Amino acid sequence: MAYSDLAWSAEPTYGDVFYERAIGKAPEMESSKATAKQLKGLIQADTKVLDVGCGSGHYLRSLRREYPVPFFYEGADITPHYIDLAKKAYSDDSHANFQVASVGKLPYESKKFDVVICCNVLLHLPDVARPLQELWRVTKGTLLVRTHIGTTNFRIQQVPEPETYSGKMDPVFKPNGEPRERHFYNIYSEKYIKWLFNTFDDVADVSIQRDEDFDPTALGSSQWPEDKKPSDLTEVWHGWQIHHYILQPWSFLRVTRK
Ligand SMILES: C[S@@+](CC[C@H](N)C(=O)[O-])C[C@H]1O[C@@H](n2cnc3c(N)ncnc32)[C@H](O)[C@@H]1O
Secondary structure, three states: OOHHHOOOOOOHHHHHHHHHHHOOOOOOOHHHHHHHHHOOOOOOOOOEEEEEOOOOOHHHHHHHHHOOOOOEEEEEEOOHHHHHHHHHHOOOOOOEEEEEOEOOEOOOOOOOEEEEEEEOOHHHOOOOHHHHHHHHHOEEEEEEEEEEEEOOOEOOEEOOOOOOOOOOOOOOEOOOOOEOOOEEOOEEEHHHHHHHHHOOOOEEEEEEEEOOOOOHHHOOOOOOOHHHOOOOOOEEEOOEEEEOOEEEOEEEEEEEEO
16 A cells, blocks of 8 residues: 555644644644654754654754754655645745655655654554665664554554435445545554564664653643644543543654664
C-alpha cells in the first residue's frame, strides 16, 4: 500500500490549529516542548534538522525558542495544505524550508541531516518498517521518533462514524468486511523495534523511553473554547494519555549512527 493512499485529516480546523501554534497564537504542544528538550546538546548553529510529518511546522517554534542559533530546519509533510500554511507561518525565516513529501520515499540524499525527528506520525501508518528504514537512511547523526511503543505489538484501526446512516448501502464497512475509512493508532513492542534496528546499517545505539514529560492540565478538552475544540482530543487518565478507549504508550525512540 502506498502511503499517499492514506488521506490525512481533511478537517480544516486541524491545519488551523497547527498554524496557530506555529505563529504563537495557540500554545506550544506538550509533545513539541518535550521533543525540543530531547534534542539538548544536538543543535548548534550549523546543524541540519529534518522534521518528517511536520504539519505546519509548529515544532520549529519550540526548537527556535529552545535553541536560539541559526540552525537549518527542513519540514516535510504529505498534506499540501499544511505545507502551504507552514510556508506562510515561516515566510521570514531564511533558515527554514518546507516541502510536500512522504516518509515512504523522502526526496533527500542519504545521511543529509544531522538530526531527524518524526513525531506522532508512525502510529498512523499501516506499517512501520519501511518508514523507519527511510528515516534512518537520511539520518547522519541522531534519529528521534515519538510514537506508541510498549510491550506488545497492536494493529489498531479507528473506523470513523459516517455522516449519515440513511440509505441501504453499509456506510461503514465494505461487503468484504473491510472498513471504508480507517485511521491507524498502532503500537509496536520495544523488542520488535530493537530487532528492526539490528537489521539496519551503522547503528551505534537504540534507546526507548516513555514520554512522561507533559502537563496533564494542558491536555484534554477543558483548555479549548467550544468553537475551536478539535474533535479527537486526548485525555489523561492515571498518568497515561488515552484516546477514546486506547491507552497510548507514547515513547521517544532515539537512534544514533556510528
Ligand atoms: C498527528 S499529525 C502530527 C504532526 C506533528 N508532527 C505533531 O506532532 O503535531 C501527523 C502528520 O503526519 C502527516 N503524514 C501522514 N502521513 C504521512 C506520510 N506518509 N508522510 C509524511 N507525512 C505524513 C500528516 O499530514 C500530519 O501532518
